[in-house]
Amino acid sequence: MKKALIKLSILLLFVGIITTSSTKSDFEISKNLDIFASLYKELNQHYVDDLQPGELMKTAIDEMLKSLDPYTVFIPESDIEDLRFMTTGQYGGIGALIQQQDKKILISEPYEGFPAEQSGLRAGDEILEINGKSIKGKTVSEVSDILKGAPSSTVELLIKSPYKEKEQKISIQRKEIKINEIPYSGMVDSKIGYIKLLSFTMNSSSKFKKTFEDLQKENPDMEGLIIDLRSNPGGLLNEAVNLVNIFVDKGITVVQTKGRLKDSNKTYKTLNNAFDKKIRLAVLIDGSSASASEISAGFIQDLDRGIIIGQKSYGKGLVQNVFPLNYNSSVKITVGKYYIPSGRCIQSIDYSKKINGKAVQYSDSSKQKFSTKNGRPVFDAGGILPDISIQPDSLSEIAVSLILKNHIFNFATEYVSKHETIATPDKFGISKSDYNDFINYLEGREYDYKTKSEKKMEELIEAMKEDKYYPSATNEVENLKAKVSHNKQRDLELFEKEISEIISNEIVSRYYYQKGRIIYNLQNDKEVSKAIEILSNPTEYNRILTTK
Incomplete structure (x- = not known):
């Protein structure tokens, strides 16, 4: 049968x-x-x-689609909620991030104002059971799926908290969790506003406009606005169109989509009158700014409506549509490419051409030159290049190891258990005494790492062995190797400022959540500082936008 x-x-x-x-x-x-x-x-x-016919068929489908591009994917019925979350930013659950640590599932960050936080859950709490069943051996993904559910339904957790002596059962009523696309907005200078936008989900542009309007009412002397799109993966195309419409008149083409089929060829124009055509704009982007983020930044750059600061964006210029399939499943298919006002497509990877099975970046020689409204040169096939490039600070290897080994997370948990309150995010920072406590905390705990120098040294030795030079220079090479070998105690002193800031950031998040993290990081943000500098100088701002 x-x-x-x-x-x-x-x-x-x-x-x-x-x-x-x-x-x-x-x-x-x-x-x-x-x-x-x-x-x-x-x-x-x-x-x-x-x-298992279902599993076998899904493997066949997934591998077939993977050969096309990473955005054309099959969405089984079990993942439909994930699709809804990507477009609306909403899901039914308790409102908390979780992580795995030494086979334990811990609360890593409860969302402020949602059931997990309101029920008293805190970062560092360990989940032992859900609805009376042990979660031992389950993955983060599996536990996350169990925690999600219909709004108003109840889930019971058995929690082991570092803040309390006994395990406790907590009953939580799930709610519709709506991720806050704008976790922070405010003034970063007397006349410069700032809005952080995390994604382009449903109605995010309306929320952005309301936030901007409120900032202006509270700060009538505001002359410039920083729009932070760093690490914003994009989202809905129409939300990007509506966002830039806040700053330009109606009837202006924001983006065109072109595909193989006629119904994939569309032009998206602004539909409303501008809310503010004069305020100076600075848009912050990085390598994780993609899709709708790039359309917004690219449009503002192409029309010379503002300056772009940061690093080259991701380069996703492909359009996807979702098509329904039988049995409540769907398929998301790449149907075309985006073209912003200058005529350029920002797609950086050519999935139609592959070398050894891997898609390749468009070569520099294949990139075409286009012009902004004022005649400034811009190029296609490589994301959005900022008008002002600022290289991000790279973390030291010791800092990376301390993060990955969860030592900073766990030390923050200990710190919180001993401090009921801390200063506001813009004033807080751990003391020298606190840092010494952290060093003492690390005693007996593993966090080995290799520095960049050590990695290069290993490459040098391998190359010398291949070239047959190593035997004649063994002593010199080994002496140099010893000199560049890392010393944990020395590195803890050398990178004290960097590590202290990472610890402080984690501690701030325990009291002030995601908003607190952003406020704390703004104190030493190079891109924001540069944006303030230029937005405060109309002559320099206009020079950048008119220099050909």
């Missing part, structure tokens, strides 16, 4: 595609579906072990 059903389902799939095809490739489609159906039947009939 099972085999008959599989044959029938494959036949229906086969017939469905044939009846909707009307091109010269009909025969090729028919032939390959016939081969696939025969292969599937023979596998099911003869394979040594019992097969």
